Amino acid sequence: MLCFFDMEYPLANGATEGSDGVGQHDFNPTVGRSVWYRAPGSRARLTIVKPAQLPLLNSVSAPAIHPDGTKAVVSVTRPDFDADSYVGQLWTIPLDTTKHARRITRGFRDSAPAFSPDGLVLAFLRSDPEGKPQLFVVEAAGGEPQKITDQHSGVGGFVWAPDSHRIAFEARVPEQGRYGTLDGVTPGGEDARLISANQYQMNGVGYTADQRQQLFLLEVPELGGEPAVIPRGRAAHEQPARVTAGVPEAKQLTFGDSDHESPSFSADGSHLYFVAALHGGHDDDLVTSIYRIDANGGQPTAVEPANRRLQTVTGVRASADGQWLFHIAQDLGDTGRDFVARNAVLYVMPIAGGEAVALTDVEHLDVSGPLEPSGPDSVFVLNTALGSVELLKVTAEGEITPLVHGARVVIGATMAANGEIAVSLSDASTVGDVASLERGELRLLTDFSAVLRNNSRVSEPMDFEAESADGHPVHGWLVLPDGPGPHPVLLTIHGGPFAQYTGAFFDEAQVYAAAGYAVVMCNPRGSSGYGQAHGRAIKERMGTVDMQDVLAFLDAALTAVDALDKDRVGIMGGSYGGYLTAWTIAHDHRFKAAIVERGFLDPVSFTGSSDIGWFFGGEYTGGTSEQMVAQSPMAVVTNVKTPTLVVHSENDLRCPIEQGQRYYAHLKTQGVETALLVFPGEDHELSRSGTPHHRRQRFDHILRWWAKYLPTATNRLEA
Secondary structure (H helix, E strand, C coil), X not given: CCCCCCCCCCCCCCCCCCCCCCCCCCCCCEEEEEEECCCCCCCCCEEECCHHHHHHCCEECCCEECCCCCEEEEEEEEEECCCCEEEEEEEEEECCCCXXXXXXXXXXXXXXXXXXXXXXXXXXXEECCCCCCEEEEEECCCCCCEECCCCCCCEEEEEECCCCCEEEEEEEEECCCCCCCCCCCCHHHCCCCCCCCCCCEXXXXXXXXXXXXXXXXXXXXXXXXXXXXXXXXXHHHHCCCCEEXXXXXXXXXXXXXXXXXXXXXXXXXXXXXXXXXXXXXXXXXXXXXXXXXXXXXXXXXXXXXXXXXXXXEEEEEECCCCCEEEEEEEECCCCCCCCXXXXXXXXXXXXXXXXXEECCCCCCCCEEEEEEEEECCEEEEEEEECCEEEEEEEECCCCEEEEECCCCEEEEXXXXXXXXXXXXXXXXXXXXXXXXXXXXXXXXXXXXXXXXXXXXXXXXXXXXXXXXXXXXXXXXXXXCCCCCCCEEEEEEECCCCCCCCCCCCCHHHHHHHHCCCEEEEEECCXXXXXXXXXXXCCCCCXXXXXXXXXXXHHHHHHHHCCCEEEEEEEEEEECHHHHHHHHHHCCCCCCXXXXXXXXXXXXXXXHHHCCCCCCHHHHHCCCCHHHHHHCCHXXXXXXXXXXXXXXXXXXXXXXXXXXXXXXXXXXXXXXCCEEEEEECCCCXXXXXXXXXXXXXXXXXXXXXXXXXXXXXXXXXXXX
16 A cells, blocks of 8 residues: 555554553453454443553554464564563464463564465564574474574565465665675765666665665475584585585575565465566656566566556465455656545456456545455455454455454454464554454454553543534544543644544554643545545545544534643644644634654655655655645745744655754744754654654653643642
8 A cells, every 4th residue: 555654544553661650561362262253343441541641552463363363473572671672572372262362482583474375384484683684483382483594684574385385575775885794884875876867765765775675585494404514624615505504504595686575476486476667668667567577587567457557556466366466556647646535446357367456446445555355266355444444355356345344443354264264453441452353243252452551541522523614524533531520631743644543552642641731633625435436535635625524523522522621732643643733823823732753844844855755745845846835835934923843864765854853943943932852863643653762752751841831739840
């Protein structure tokens, strides 16, 4: 799914231990009886926490179900203040609720579990405190994990071959002499880069042309065999290098000038399908396509439907019966760049070629992968809908069966050969848990948020709908703190803009509610999940109906809920939310204070500084300088009177720090009360995956800002 600012499903990235009575902890996450989830639409309790309680947030991965359907394995990850990193291990979850879940690995950070098709081996990624993730395998019945890769930049995604003896994986391949490939050559001592492309950097990665992501194939060693030995002395010179650092040699399959992604095997294992941009002129558009390559190597060939369109493909998977090729794609208009609020569609085409048929409605469904088989000719997909993420089963004939819906966010699902289905999900009462799906009902198997609930106060999120000035419905939530009020209010605005708030567990809302603030959050026009027209309504109209919607939602909440203090309101947002916050305080002066975080604040300079600047502003605001200025917060910054904290990260390539620095400088020059909070070493993802120390420090600074301008009984500046 193309979403260039933020994927704003409000899921915490784990937890760490901290002060406030919270230290190292362990827990038994098993629910000892059958527990059925609430009916869709019912109200749930939301746990609210303090920054120091981030350790208690345990994030859960998509499940890997064993082929025999007896158990699933997930990774459970949390931030750790001592390590200042994310730690976690793999847990096995019996589908029989009379048995207990238990931790089965003890690595620093173990993630992405996947069983081999024959069920004998479990593969996963393991990272040490200083390193990149590498691929490990272990016998499914238990044993000592064996490292099987030693990639310089680490391993990304991977997939098993149908024969259970091979694995294909993604890894970035750095140019020799860069990124530490030569001893003694520091980043500052590398050769100069001569750049002539539009697409040469990416937030969270840096430069990309000199470290393309390629695909590799690896023969999985016999786990019961003797460990590999690294040749030494004369043997190292007399024989080919079959083993490097104790791991088997991986064969590089692709070499193109593009990132190669989403590998999947054909049903017979003879070929790999993947997604890349290898066409002529690929630097001038956003088009990606499906390619096929022989699993033994060779030149990739494009797999083009007879009715080919300009699209970006984000996932591909052959059906289990080998007859169909499923893929997810978004249209890009006539230019190959018009990505704005395009719903992603699931397509299918015959494996031998032909027309691609849309299986989901482009106007009303917005689907995403990963594409997991759910039968011989069907797949699971996720659908962004009305502040939730649903699980759908879709057949090659176009039959769509909703499996999980309502007020929750599905993280992933897999199905065993016997039809058992394991689902990972989040809702208002859990950061992430695992359930089985039986006869259309979810049976909860874990309770990874039990410690969190036992150490925190709780509040109920209120599902709320308002009417905008032109009658358009605006959906969102209110999170109220303890007590009768009236409570000061924080209007929070999500990133994206084509993203959404959900009713699931959201650490931001919880921290602010715990500090005594009522949190108001909604999905205005421009957001995803409410139809493509809702999302595209702000194309070349940023700051119009979107501002109208968030203010109408705020006013409706202030009128409807007596516990809200309409005279003490603050506003905040990040990325696109930073944009709309900055734009709003230039036009509405009711707010006591504001926080503008990692904002898209000047579309003009954004063009030359952001990793997506070469196309983003031209598509969202329109391409002329007059259009950009007309929708630019920087162009109206002289109208701002609201005290404003500007938050930015030094390594942010999505919304570069110059956006925040220049905005802060203008506020400072014109005498507005302001401050600039800069995080070293962080990028655009600070609030979700930044170092635990910086995540806690960010919350501390935010709460101090609100204590200054909107003090509460539990959040006020000390005398």
